[in-house]
Amino acid sequence: MDTAVKTTKGKTSIELLLGDISNQDTEAIVNAANRSLTPGSGVSGAIHSVAGPELYEACQKVAPVETGNVVITPGFHLPNPYVFHTVGPFYQGGGPAESTLLARCYENCLKLAEKNNIRSIAFPSISTGIYGYPKKDAAEIAFSSIKKFATGRSTISVIRIVVFDMSSFVIHKKAFKKIFNLK
Numbered sequence: 392m393d394t395a396v397k398t399t400k401g402k403t404s405i406e407l408l409l410g411d412i413s414n415q416d417t418e419a420i421v422n423a424a425n426r427s428l429t430p431g432s433g434v435s436g437a438i439h440s441v442a443g444p445e446l447y448e449a450c451q452k453v454a455p456v457e458t459g460n461v462v463i464t465p466g467f468h469l470p471n472p473y474v475f476h477t478v479g480p481f482y483q484g485g486g487p488a489e490s491t492l493l494a495r496c497y498e499n500c501l502k503l504a505e506k507n508n509i510r511s512i513a514f515p516s517i518s519t520g521i522y523g524y525p526k527k528d529a530a531e532i533a534f535s536s537i538k539k540f541a542t543g544r545s546t547i548s549v550i551r552i553v554v555f556d557m558s559s560f561v562i563h564k565k566a567f568k569k570i571f572n573l574k
């Protein structure tokens with residue numbers, strides 16, 4: 392089975408990949424952080440362990456971060472010059488306030504990438520691990536936010552979502568096809 396899908400909107404390639412967020416060739420990667428930016432397991436554990444202790448020190452200078460917001464640090468020992476730390480909502484039923492906050496994570500990261508002339512960015516599926524957001528709903532919110540952003544005006548060349556296991560990939564691929572109207 393293929394482990395990647397792609398589509399294009401304007402000048403932007405939008406991709407879904409099965410892989411590891413801490414091993415991407417993009418200029419920026421996104422950390423699914425908590426408000427105090429302390430390393431945990433999952434995405435933040437993988438990112439901090441490759442970046443090294445300098446990342447923790449840099450995070451402590453910019454914490455705390457409100458849910459839905461984002462801050463940038465260098466990537467230190469990662470292959471990426473930048474790490475975006477965004478805080479997804481903790482799932483408590485998925486009402487409009489939660490879905491808006493999740494969408495805001497993607498929108499704010501993309502806006503900040505554009506503002507910093509960053510041309511490629513890779514996201515994990517924010518909130519779908521420890522924070523418990525159902526993957527189907529979270530994937531549709533992620534791709535809708537990306538689609539809205541990329542339609543027409545983005546200067547970002549690559550926007551990628553990286554998922555870590557095959558069952559997540561299958562769920563995200565279905566959402567990708569639905570949101571981008573692909574067969």
Ligand code: AR6
Pocket residue numbers: 410411412413423424425429430431432433434435436437479515516517518519520521522523524553554555556559
């Ligand atoms: N690469 C890509 N995706 C991954 C990786 C990886 N290396 N590891 C896990 N995933 P999570 P959250 C998937 O829990 O739900 C942290 O400890 C995983 O399967 O990392 O936003 C923070 O410090 C899941 O689908 O993030 C916070 O306290 C998705 O990435 C809290 O957890 C997100 O899982 C944030 O929880």
